[in-house]
Amino acid sequence: DGGITQSPKYLFRKEGQNVTLSCEQNLNHDAMYWYRQDPGQGLRLIYYSQIVNDFQKGDIAEGYSVSREKKESFPLTVTSAQKNPTAFYLCASTPRTGGWFFGPGTRLTVL
Amino acid sequence: QQQVKQSPQSLIVQKGGISIINCAYENTAFDYFPWYQQFPGKGPALLIAIRPDVSEKKEGRFTISFNKSAKQFSLHIMDSQPGDSATYFCAASMGSARQLTFGSGTQLTVLP
Numbered sequence: 001d002g003g004i005t006q007s008p009k010y011l012f013r014k015e016g017q018n019v020t021l022s023c024e025q026n027l028n029h030d031a032m033y034w035y036r037q038d039p040g041q042g043l044r045l046i047y048y049s050q051i052v053n054d055f056q057k058g059d060i061a062e063g064y065s066v067s068r069e070k071k072e073s074f075p076l077t078v079t080s081a082q083k084n085p086t087a088f089y090l091c092a093s094t095p096r097t098g099g100w101f102f103g104p105g106t107r108l109t110v111l
Numbered sequence: 112q113q114q115v116k117q118s119p120q121s122l123i124v125q126k127g128g129i130s131i132i133n134c135a136y137e138n139t140a141f142d143y144f145p146w147y148q149q150f151p152g153k154g155p156a157l158l159i160a161i162r163p164d165v166s167e168k169k170e171g172r173f174t175i176s177f178n179k180s181a182k183q184f185s186l187h188i189m190d191s192q193p194g195d196s197a198t199y200f201c202a203a204s205m206g207s208a209r210q211l212t213f214g215s216g217t218q219l220t221v222l223p
Contacts, residue, residue, distance in 0.1 A: 048209075102154035107152070
């Protein structure tokens with residue numbers, strides 16, 4: 001059963017904490033992406049990676065970090081430098097032929 | 112810099128009616144235009160997509176109309192059903208850049 005999995009589904013963060021969101025895909029896609037979605041708004045690109053061990057900043061990368069050590073995995077760390085991290089985070093992947101596929105999302109809340 | 116503008120922000124349609132959502136883009140290098148459907152608390156799911164070499168694409172009750180000269184494209188949902196109530200996003204990408212730029216979304220409500 002191929003697809004994109006994200007964990008956890010819900011995540012709570014205290015002020016000053018770093019948290020890591022998991023994204024795994026078994027679609028053999030080259031490129032992976034992280035988007036942030038705020039209520040009533042569209043998706044904004046945080047980071048993307050087109051190949052293992054390489055990634056690029058998106059439009060709102062400040063306060064976030066990523067790694068791409070394996071083709072299947074693209075974890076996102078929300079650092080304490082991100083002042084307003086409460087949002088819905090979506091991971092996506094795409095093959096070379098195009099067509100973005102999204103995971104189910106992680107809802108992060110700052111306590 | 113908003114490269115894809117979507118309207119309306121919200122739309123209410125009676126069951127059986129036609130829902131129309133519009134998007135306009137600025138970058139003429141865009142070559143792939145998908146529409147996504149998103150239910151609350153879920154990730155977006157690809158609904159239908161079009162490339163600029165065709166003016167219309169139909170899949171079931173969903174149709175994309177594409178006007179290259181006007182740099183506009185729209186989603187038409189025929190015979191709208193309450194189960195179609197969701198948020199719809201248009202998007203655009205350039206093949207070489209492999210980045211997807213989203214519109215701001217339209218919240219569709221289909222009344223029974």
